[in-house]
Amino acid sequence: MTRLVVIVAPGSRGDVQPCIALGRGLDGDRVRVLAAERFRELVTGYGLEFAPLSADPGEILGSDGGREWTEGGRTPATFLRGLRGALAPVLERLLADVQRGAAGADLVLAPTLGFLGAHLGASLGVPDVELHYQPSVPTRMFAHPLLPWAARLGPCGRRLSFRAVDTVAWQVLRPEVDRWRDRSLDLPPAGWCGPRRKETPVLCGFSDAVVPRPKDWPVRVHVTGYWFLDPPVAWRPDPRLRDFLASGPPPVYVGFGSMRPSEAERTFAAVRTALRGLGLRGLLATDAESDDEDLLTIQDVPHAWLFPRTAAVVHHGGAGTTAAALRAGVPSLVCPVFSDQPYWGDRVSRLGAGPRPLPLRELTADALTARLLELSGNLLFRREAQYVAARLREEDGVARAREVLLTVS
Incomplete structure (x- = not known):
C-alpha cells in the first residue's frame, strides 16, 4: 500500500x-x-x-x-x-x-x-x-x-x-x-x-567521511551519507556564465547563501579588492551588478554543477554548501556567521580541505587576501578535498536512507 x-x-x-x-x-x-x-x-x-x-x-x-x-x-x-x-x-x-x-x-x-x-x-x-x-x-x-x-x-x-x-x-x-x-x-x-x-529513528544526512560516526551512538541513529540533489536534466547555465567560465582559468566562487552581511557593500568591496589584488577571477553570488572584467555576479546556479568548475569556494559554512564544496573536490574557505557554521568550518579545516575559518564579521580585504593565498598556494588543500570527494562519490545517502525508512512502520 x-x-x-x-x-x-x-x-x-x-x-x-x-x-x-x-x-x-x-x-x-x-x-x-x-x-x-x-x-x-x-x-x-x-x-x-x-x-x-x-x-x-x-x-x-x-x-x-x-x-x-x-x-x-x-x-x-x-x-x-x-x-x-x-x-x-x-x-x-x-x-x-x-x-x-x-x-x-x-x-x-x-x-x-x-x-x-x-x-x-x-x-x-x-x-x-x-x-x-x-x-x-x-x-x-x-x-x-x-x-x-x-x-x-x-x-x-x-x-x-x-x-x-x-x-x-x-x-x-x-x-x-x-x-x-x-x-x-x-x-x-x-x-x-x-x-x-x-x-x-534518526537519519543523519551527512557523511561518515566528514563526521565519523561515534561508537556510543545508539543503533537507531543512521549516518546515511549526504542527500545530494543534482540539477534537473533540462537545466542550462546562463550564456553569460558559460562564456565567462570558458574565457579564462577557473574562478573563485564567493557566496554566503541566506546570510546577509549587515555591511554587505563593505564586505563585497573587500572581496573584489582581494581577488583583484591576487589576479584571481571571481564569481560573486549577489544581486549587485559588477563591471569588472574578471568578476561575474551570479544568483541562482546549482552548486553541484558550478563548484567543480571553480578553483576554490568561499562560503558561509551552511551544511549543504559545505557538502557541495567537498563533493566537488575543490578547496574551500568557510566564513561562518552563526549556528552550526563554525562547526562545519572547523571540520573542513581539520579534514585538510581548506584553511582555518575566517568569520564573516572579520572579513577584510587583507584578511581575505591572506586566506586566498593559502587556498591557491597550498596544494595539499586540493589533494585532501579530492580525497574526501572520492569517498563521497562512493556513497549513496538517499539509498541508505530509503533502506532505513522501509523498516519504519
Whole structure:
C-alpha cells in the first residue's frame, strides 16, 4: 500500500534541497514536502507534492529580528533567544501550516526544531523520524556544534552539552508549542521535559567521511551519507556564465547563501579588492551588478554543477554548501556567521580541505587576501578535498536512507 510521507523542511534552500533528494528516492511512496512558498516550483519540478509554510527563512533572516539573531552574541543561550525572537511573529502560523500540510500522513520526517515530528506523529498516530543535518545526538566523542568549548569538559561534559542545547531549545519554544498541542493537536502539554524521544529513528544526512560516526551512538541513529540533489536534466547555465567560465582559468566562487552581511557593500568591496589584488577571477553570488572584467555576479546556479568548475569556494559554512564544496573536490574557505557554521568550518579545516575559518564579521580585504593565498598556494588543500570527494562519490545517502525508512512502520 502506498504511504504518504510528509517531510517538514522549514529552513533555507540548503535545508530544502536534501529533503527533495530524499523524497525523490522514496520509490513507491507519495511524498509531500512542507517548505516556504518560494520553493514551490523547486519541489514540484522534481515531481513531489508541496504544501506551503508561511515562515520564509529568507524574510526572517532579513528582518530586524533575524539580523539581531544572526549577528548577536555567540553563546548558545543568545542564539536560542534570538531564534525565539525571529520566529515569534510567525510561529503560530507556522505550526498551523505544519499541521495542515501533514494531514493524512502515514510517516512524518522532520528536523529537531521544536520536535515537530514527535507532536505530529503522536497526534496522527503515525511514526516519525528525525532528520539531522549536523551531529545532534549525545556522544562522549565531541561537543555539540553550538557548544564547542564543552570539548574541554571531558567525555561527560561533551555528552551533557547535547542535553543542554536540547533543553534550552525546548524551553525557548515550549509555550507556543504546548499551546498548539493543547488547542490544535488534542494532546496534553509536553511540559518541562518535552516529548519522549527514546526510540525515534534518526537519519543523519551527512557523511561518515566528514563526521565519523561515534561508537556510543545508539543503533537507531543512521549516518546515511549526504542527500545530494543534482540539477534537473533540462537545466542550462546562463550564456553569460558559460562564456565567462570558458574565457579564462577557473574562478573563485564567493557566496554566503541566506546570510546577509549587515555591511554587505563593505564586505563585497573587500572581496573584489582581494581577488583583484591576487589576479584571481571571481564569481560573486549577489544581486549587485559588477563591471569588472574578471568578476561575474551570479544568483541562482546549482552548486553541484558550478563548484567543480571553480578553483576554490568561499562560503558561509551552511551544511549543504559545505557538502557541495567537498563533493566537488575543490578547496574551500568557510566564513561562518552563526549556528552550526563554525562547526562545519572547523571540520573542513581539520579534514585538510581548506584553511582555518575566517568569520564573516572579520572579513577584510587583507584578511581575505591572506586566506586566498593559502587556498591557491597550498596544494595539499586540493589533494585532501579530492580525497574526501572520492569517498563521497562512493556513497549513496538517499539509498541508505530509503533502506532505513522501509523498516519504519
